């Protein structure tokens with residue numbers, strides 16, 4: 001069962017609501033991610049290639065000072081399913097692709113078991129630059145980089161989003177959610193089904209998460225089969 005989430009107008013301040021009523025022609029769309037104003041996530045950019053070029057030249061937060069390169073995303077621009085992780089690690093920073101290290105290899109195996117082809121999935125992260133020492137991204141770094149994520153979701157319009165781990169779930173669903181509580185249940189927002197599950201790196205640390213993750217991936221597999229028809 002999917003749980004319909006209320007529209008994000010509820011999270012707008014009064015001035016944003018007034019502006020929406022007064023100048024609807026200047027509001028391009030309702031943001032998908034919580035906490036973003038309608039016009040701050042590159043609304044003028046219409047293609048993933050343009051967006052990627054913007055991100056590659058980005059120095060909007062300190063993470064760009066220490067990483068080797070911006071790891072933007074991997075996968076087709078018309079994907080029906082999108083996976084979102086936390087941020088690039090060392091292997092991703094070197095190779096310039098998300099989910100290529102140990103956690104990525106485990107994710108590949110899980111996808112294979114769930115009959116989901118990696119080359120059909122658009123994979124990205126909440127932050128596009130590697131945090132030094134693989135620390136958690138800071139809230140100001142997430143706040144800045146989620147504008148790219150918002151634009152990726154707007155342009156790709158996937159039918160399904162899979163949030164891998166706490167940070168992705170808190171960025172996409174709600175900053176207050178706990179992954180242990182919400183994993184395994186579908187949420188619906190703006191016509192997109194969202195499934196939170198554990199990050200594959202968490203499975204490497206805690207093998208006890210493997211079974212619940214597989215249960216989640218069976219749900220994802222079944223839903224993705226329906227989407228593909």
Ligand code: SF4
Pocket residue numbers: 055058059060061062063064070127128129141144145
């Ligand atoms: S993490 Fe995101 S916001 Fe920060 S510099 Fe990299 S691309 Fe820009």
